[in-house]
Structures are given as C-alpha cells and as structure tokens.
Amino acid sequence: MxxxxxxxxxxxxxxxxxxxxxISLFGGARGAGFEALGDMTSPAFFPAIGALALMVASVAIxxxxxxxxxxxxxSFSGLRPALILLALLAMTLMVAQIGFLETLFCALLxxxxxxxxxxxxxxxxxxxxxxxxxxxxxERLLLVRFPQGLVF
Amino acid sequence: MLLDxxxxxxxxxxxxxxxxxxxxxxxxxxxxxxxxxxTATMAVAVLAPFTFFMDATIGIPFLxxxxxxxxxxxxxxxITINTPGTAAAAATAIDGAALARKGFGRKALEMSLVAxxxxxxxxxxxxxxxxxxxxxxxxxxxxxxFTMLYLxxxxxxxxxxxxxxxxxxxxxxxxxxxxxxxxxxxxxxSRLTFGVIDLWGGISLVPLxxxxxxxxxxxxxxxxxxxxxxxxxxxxxxxxxxxxxxxRAAMPTILRSSGIGAFLxxxxxxxxxxxxxxxxxxxxxxSKNPDAYGKGSLEGVAAAEAGNNAVCPAALIPMMVxxxxxxxxxxxxxxxxxxxxxxxxxxLFSQHGPVLYGFFAILLVTNVMLLVFGLxxxxxxxxxxxxxxxxxxxxxxxxxxAGAFAVNNAVFDWWVMLGGAVLGYAMRKAAVPIPPLxxxxxxxxxLESSLRQSLTLSDGSLLIFLTQPIAASLLAIIAxxxxxxxWRNLSPPRPSTNRQGS
Numbered sequence: 001m002x003x004x005x006x007x008x009x010x011x012x013x014x015x016x017x018x019x020x021x022x023i024s025l026f027g028g029a030r031g032a033g034f035e036a037l038g039d040m041t042s043p044a045f046f047p048a049i050g051a052l053a054l055m056v057a058s059v060a061i062x063x064x065x066x067x068x069x070x071x072x073x074x075s076f077s078g079l080r081p082a083l084i085l086l087a088l089l090a091m092t093l094m095v096a097q098i099g100f101l102e103t104l105f106c107a108l109l110x111x112x113x114x115x116x117x118x119x120x121x122x123x124x125x126x127x128x129x130x131x132x133x134x135x136x137x138x139e140r141l142l143l144v145r146f147p148q149g150l151v152f
Numbered sequence: 153m154l155l156d157x158x159x160x161x162x163x164x165x166x167x168x169x170x171x172x173x174x175x176x177x178x179x180x181x182x183x184x185x186x187x188x189x190x191t192a193t194m195a196v197a198v199l200a201p202f203t204f205f206m207d208a209t210i211g212i213p214f215l216x217x218x219x220x221x222x223x224x225x226x227x228x229x230x231i232t233i234n235t236p237g238t239a240a241a242a243a244t245a246i247d248g249a250a251l252a253r254k255g256f257g258r259k260a261l262e263m264s265l266v267a268x269x270x271x272x273x274x275x276x277x278x279x280x281x282x283x284x285x286x287x288x289x290x291x292x293x294x295x296x297x298f299t300m301l302y303l304x305x306x307x308x309x310x311x312x313x314x315x316x317x318x319x320x321x322x323x324x325x326x327x328x329x330x331x332x333x334x335x336x337x338x339x340x341x342s343r344l345t346f347g348v349i350d351l352w353g354g355i356s357l358v359p360l361x362x363x364x365x366x367x368x369x370x371x372x373x374x375x376x377x378x379x380x381x382x383x384x385x386x387x388x389x390x391x392x393x394x395x396x397x398x399x400r401a402a403m404p405t406i407l408r409s410s411g412i413g414a415f416l417x418x419x420x421x422x423x424x425x426x427x428x429x430x431x432x433x434x435x436x437x438x439s440k441n442p443d444a445y446g447k448g449s450l451e452g453v454a455a456a457e458a459g460n461n462a463v464c465p466a467a468l469i470p471m472m473v474x475x476x477x478x479x480x481x482x483x484x485x486x487x488x489x490x491x492x493x494x495x496x497x498x499x500l501f502s503q504h505g506p507v508l509y510g511f512f513a514i515l516l517v518t519n520v521m522l523l524v525f526g527l528x529x530x531x532x533x534x535x536x537x538x539x540x541x542x543x544x545x546x547x548x549x550x551x552x553x554a555g556a557f558a559v560n561n562a563v564f565d566w567w568v569m570l571g572g573a574v575l576g577y578a579m580r581k582a583a584v585p586i587p588p589l590x591x592x593x594x595x596x597x598x599l600e601s602s603l604r605q606s607l608t609l610s611d612g613s614l615l616i617f618l619t620q621p622i623a624a625s626l627l628a629i630i631a632x633x634x635x636x637x638x639w640r641n642l643s644p645p646r647p648s649t650n651r652q653g654s
Binding site for chain 2: 003006007009010013014017018021024025039040041043044046047049050051053054056057058060061064077078080081084085088089091092095096100103104107108111112113114115116117122123126130131134137138142143144145146147
C-alpha cells in the first residue's frame with residue numbers, strides 16, 4: 001500500500017474518532033457542566049480539546065503526506081496477522097463459553113502452524129503444558145479465577 | 153531523615169523475598185531480552201499483572217529486574233545472530249555481529265556485559281543522589297507549575313518520538329481522548345462511555361498496554377515468519393575473553409556513553425532506542441580509530457551498550473519525582489507503582505521514602521548480579537534463539553490472555569486488549585509512534601486536575617501561568633520547542649525510510 005494512502009486512511013480514522021467524541025460530548029452525553037463546553041473547568045473541556053487536537057493532527061498528517069515524495073510503501077503480508085487476529089477474536093468469544101483452559105489448548109493447537117510450525121511432536125506437548133502452567137500459575141499462585149469451562 | 157530512609161532501604165536487602173524477586177525478574181528479563189521479537193516493554197507489560205498480587209517491596213523489584221535484564225539481554229542475539237533482541241540493542245549489532253563473524257564473539261559479549269554493568273551502576277548512583285533532592289525541590293511546585301510540566305512532557309513526546317511531529321501529536325491526542333473515557337473524577341459526569349458500563353472506570357491500562365505492545369508486536373513478527381533466516385554465528389567459549397586492558401581502553405567511551413544515556417533517560421520521550429545510537433555516533437566521532445567502527449570495534453559495542461543501559465535507572469528519575477515516564481517501559485512501571493498504592497510525584501519520597509530506598513538498594517544488588525547472570529547468559533542463552541516462533545509466540549499469547557484478565561478479573565479487558573492489538577498494529581504500519589499514546593494516557597489525569605486546580609485558584613484567569621515563575625519559564629520552553637518543531641516540519645520533508653513494521 002502506498003505510504004500516502006496509509007496516511008490518508010489514518011487521517012480519516014482520526015477525523016472519525018474525533019467527530020464521534022465531539023458528537024458524544026455535545027449531543028449524547030449527560031452530566032453536570034456539559035452544557036458549558038467552553039468553560040475550562042467543565043468535564044467536557046478536556047475531551048473536547050483532545051478531539052480537536054486529534055482533528056488538527058489528522059489533517060496535518062494528510063497535508064504532510066501530500067507533500068512527501070518517495071516515502072517507502074507500507075508492506076502488508078496480511079494473511080498471517082489476519083489469521084492470528086481471527087484466532088484472538090475467536091478466543092475472546094469462546095473463553096466465556098468453553099472455559100479458559102480449553103480455549104488456550106485450542107489456541108495453542110491452531111496458532112503454531114500460522115507461525116510456520118507443523119511438527120505435531122512439538123505442538124501437542126506445548127498445547128498441553130503451556131495452558132496447564134499458565135492456569136496453575138495464575139489460579140493457584142495468584143488466586144485469579146478464570147472463566148470455568150466445559151471440562152475444567 | 154534521609155539516613156533513616158537509606159538505613160531502611162538497606163534493610164530491604166535482608167528480605168530474601170524482595171532480593172529473590174529482583175533476581176528472578178533479572179533472569180526472566182535476560183531470557184526475554186535475548187529472544188528476538190520479544191521486547192523489554194512487552195516483557196514488563198505482560199509480567200506486570202503478576203506483581204499486582206505481591207507486596208510492593210516484592211513486585212516492584214521484580215519489574216525493575218525485568219527492565220534491566222531485558223535491556224541487557226537484547227545484546228546477546230544482536231551479537232550472535234545480528235538480530236537485536238530489543239530495539240535498544242540495534243546499535244550493538246553493528247560491531248558486535250562483525251566481531252562475532254571474526255571469531256571474537258566472546259570478547260564482544262563480555263564487553264557488552266561490562267559496559268552495561270558500569271553504565272547501569274553509574275546511572276543508579278545518579279538516581280539515588282539526584283531523585284531525593286529533586287523531589288524536595290519539586291514539592292514546592294504548585295498546580296500551575298505542574299500543568300506546564302505535564303504540557304512540556306506531552307509536547308516533547310509528540311515532537312521527538314517518531315518520524316513526524318504530526319504523527320506524534322496524533323498519538324498524544326488519541327491518548328488524551330482515551331484517558332478521558334469514564335467518569336469525570338471531579339463531577340462524576342460520564343464521558344465518552346457510549347453507554348457501556350464497563351467503561352465507567354475508564355479504559356483499563358494494563359490490558360491496553362498488553363494489546364498495543366505485546367500482541368501488535370506478535371502480529372508484526374508473524375509477517376516476518378519464513379522471510380528471515382537467523383544465521384547463528386558460533387561463539388566459542390574457549391576463545392579469549394575481553395581483557396582488562398581492553399576494558400580500560402574503552403573506559404572513556406563507557407563513561408561518556410553512560411552520561412549520554414543518563415541525560416537522555418531523564419528526558420521524556422527519549423528512551424534507550426535513541427540513546428544507543430547517539431552514544432554510538434558520538435563515540436565514533438571522538439574515536440582515534442573511527443574507521444574500525446562498523447567493522448568490529450569493541451569500543452563501538454561498549455558505547456552502544458553503555459548508552460542504552462544507563463537509560464534504565466535515569467528514566468526512573470522523572471517517573472518517581474514528577475510522575476512523568478521517560479519512555480514506554482517506565483510508563484508501564486508507573487502503572488505498576490500506582491497499582492501498588494505508590495503514587496509517583498514529589499510526595500512519593502516523603503510518604504514512601506524507606507520503600508524507595510529499598511528499591512534503590514535492590515537496583516544496586518541487581519547491578520552486581522547482572523554481571524554474574526550475564527556471564528551465565530553468555531554461556532547458555534546463545535542457544536535460546538533456536539526456539540521456534542511457532543512455540544514462542546502462541547505461548548506469549550497465552551500469557552497475554554492470562555495477564556490481561558488477571559488485572560480486574562473482567563472479561564471486558566480481553567476486548568480492550570484485542571482493540572489495543574488492532575490499534576497497535578495499525579499504528580506500527582502507519583509509522584505512528586505508540587509511546588506518545590501511552591504516556592499521554594498516563595499524564596492526562598494529572599494535567600487535567602492540575603489545570604482545573606490552577607483555574608480555580610485564579611478564578612478562571614489564564615494569567616496564573618504567566619505570573620508564576622516556574623510555570624512561565626516552562627511555558628517559554630514549550631513555546632520554543634513548538635517553534636522549533638514547527639519550523640523543522642515546515643521545511644521540505646525528507647523521504648521516510650523508517651516505517652515501523654515494514
């Protein structure tokens with residue numbers, strides 16, 4: 001992807017975020033002092049300043065990008081990161097249903113091939129040992145209660 | 153009073169748990185630092201949740217140990233496989249790897265260790281002797297002074313981090329917005345929560361840090377899998393190690409680089425990643441034999457390593473005295489201090505002086521132990537780079553999930569972590585620096601409350617920032633920095649060649 005396009009996408013993202021924040025502050029928010037947005041002691045003042053600064057910085061990125069020549073293109077070999085993100089999303093969705101230990105076990109079976117490892121003799125012991133070690137460390141030693149699952 | 157605090161600090165050394173935690177952290181840090189792709193920030197962020205369940209005198213030394221260990225550990229793969237374990241070891245790789253290829257790998261590894269230990273020791277002594285007196289000065293700062301100090305830190309961070317000030321400012325503004333999410337501490341009004349009750353307490357910092365630093369780094373590393381082959385150079389331990397004469401010859405370079413590292417470490421926004429290059433560059437310029445640099449110079453290794461290791465203790469000075477983190481690792485440490493009930497700022501020394509001197513004593517002990525552990529690491533950790541990414545990264549992901557949940561026992565924090573991962577990945581791709589985002593998130597609550605206090609004191613008049621001498625001086629400095637940055641950015645931009653993650 002050309003660097004200029006990446007910068008403009010980021011600019012749009014910044015503008016959208018800042019607009020969302022401003023709309024939320026002006027329109028949707030309830031609370032003391034929100035009406036007086038120009039008042040520097042108002043609770044809305046600081047987020048509004050942050051949003052305006054974000055808008056200015058986003059526009060500055062876009063303008064600067066237009067005048068930059070020969071910037072290195074942003075390389076995307078997006079398949080692996082996309083697969084990992086999907087796995088992370090699935091883990092977050094699954095963990096409350098099937099449990100922490102089971103989710104980690106599944107993740108450690110699925111993720112190694114994404115990182116280029118296909119040797120089951122390495123993958124299987126890791127998928128068993130790492131979740132157990134993490135569970136023992138956090139639950140027994142640090143007394144963290146992870147979501148309970150179907151089996152454990 | 154000070155002597156009492158120092159005496160109590162030394163008594164911490166009699167606590168085997170505190171010393172043990174620091175040494176465990178040191179060992180863990182060296183291992184993580186030695187693994188290419190696992191950064192020092194990632195190590196501290198992922199392991200920080202462990203410390204929330206420990207006493208402050210055990211948890212904080214553990215994190216300090218990780219910090220030191222990871223910065224040093226990065227030099228091992230930099231020398232043996234020409235791949236810096238951490239960004240701070242990038243300059244070490246130039247001469248270290250060249251020396252290893254010539255058969256002087258052991259010399260390079262030992263010189264890097266000696267330089268690291270000396271620089272770390274000097275910067276720790278600076279921390280001990282500067283932090284407390286500075287805190288006694290800082291205690292006289294009023295809210296207008298603090299407003300300007302926080303503003304100064306944000307401007308510095310936006311201006312000097314990353315490839316352009318606009319991108320730095322973007323990250324700072326985003327950090328300010330993120331910090332505003334939740335209930336306003338003064339009025340209780342809900343801000344930017346969009347009706348999500350889980351956001352009333354604000355965006356949880358540690359899960360976000362884990363996502364932004366650890367998971368996004370893993371996503372970047374995933375792109376590189378299969379593209380790079382790590383060619384390990386055999387480092388024979390029977391080969392000659394570094395001699396006293398060589399250390400003595402490199403001593404001026406080590407001292408100069410330590411000074412650079414300590415100075416840059418104490419400034420916000422300039423971490424070990426920048427210090428190592430500045431120290432290396434200056435050492436080359438001052439060297440009697442500059443042509444040897446880049447081809448295998450022991451002095452070059454010493455300069456880079458002293459430059460990056462001196463940053464660690466020095467970066468703790470603004471963090472402890474003003475509550476302003478110098479870099480991303482101290483930003484995570486700041487969060488850990490706060491989680492332990494130690495609120496960084498000028499009152500920290502008067503309220504928790506003995507505990508702080510305990511940390512200082514631990515830092516000195518870890519210095520000595522870094523030498524011992526480092527020698528062991530040189531012998532055995534050279535082989536750690538053989539761990540396949542397919543085992544390493546999924547295991548780190550498992551730890552990330554556990555650590556993010558452990559902070560609040562909240563499933564919502566996994567979503568925060570996931571959002572942080574996507575944001576961090578996008579920012580790395582677009583070369584938007586991440587440190588300003590995190591540091592702005594940490595500084596905004598202080599900035600907002602000190603601004604409000606100042607305006608309440610002055611009945612809403614901004615003149616208070618001009619009538620207070622410290623605030624006015626800082627305002628002048630801020631104006632000068634903004635002018636320089638604007639001038640620099642208005643000049644024709646150079647082609648960008650340093651996109652993170654590309």
